[in-house]
């Protein structure tokens with residue numbers, strides 16, 4: 001299937017590692033031109049070297065910016081070239097008790113997880129509407145619906161994205177611009193691998209046993225009963241931001257292996 005992405009320009013927030021990096025690789029495979037992002041010049045440069053090794057002819061640039069810092073975001077917006085596709089991927093979480101979650105914790109997760117996408121969309125959506133073509137895709141989480149008790153602040157930010165995304169989609173009425181949100185479940189990123197390895201060591205278990213335990217005891221509602229791979233999530237993100245996904249707009253697309261239940 002040709003996703004018709006050749007020559008399209010894409011910005012992916014938080015893309016030097018994890019799902020964002022997988023999305024960057026998949027866009028390059030499809031012939032898109034990408035701008036990646038991480039907090040530091042060093043991490044962006046390292047990721048660009050990795051990507052160029054696999055895609056020597058790929059058009060790859062990078063902008064270092066920290067979405068928890070307003071000035072850094074302003075500087076990013078100044079440097080950002082015109083783009084066809086915006087992937088609002090960056091997201092941070094802190095597993096902690098509600099009672100120990102400080103105002104600063106709430107504020108930081110809100111800035112990075114919600115305001116990153118708000119600021120980027122405010123910057124790029126007018127031009128997309130003028131061009132009568134564009135894609136904005138937000139990356140939420142199954143936590144938006146499940147709201148685990150140790151991740152309340154994170155879950156609130158991920159639920160907020162659904163409202164922001166739906167509201168922006170309403171602004172695209174009658175145009176060829178779409179705004180959607182994907183809702184991934186537990187995904188085997190480097191971060192998840194690190195978390196499982198640490199937990200396994202503490203519990204004297206293998207990493208495989210730790211992963212099985214997670215689905216048997218924690219994410220019991222998952223129908224998939226395993227972590228999704230980064231590629232599985234990245235493939236869907238790239239499809240839903242491609243020209244051929246034109247009929248999907250204002251949607252929340254579940255990629256959570258059935259964990260959130262319901263028939264819609």
Ligand SMILES: NC(=O)c1ccc[n+]([C@@H]2O[C@H](COP(=O)([O-])OP(=O)(O)OC[C@H]3O[C@@H](n4cnc5c(N)ncnc54)[C@H](OP(=O)(O)O)[C@@H]3O)[C@@H](O)[C@H]2O)c1
Pocket residue numbers: 013014015016017018019020037038039040043044065066067068089090091092112139140141142183184185186187188189190191192
């Ligand atoms: N992994 C999961 O199981 C899962 C499940 C559901 C939803 N999600 C969502 O999917 C998205 C990606 O998750 P992930 O697990 O791939 O994340 P991750 O591995 O923790 O992401 C790391 C990336 O985010 C960048 N980053 C972190 N803080 C940043 C900041 N303040 N400003 C700019 N960049 C920043 C890092 O850049 P540097 O290190 O280079 O600075 C790196 O590129 C998030 O929105 C997350 O909430 C993940």
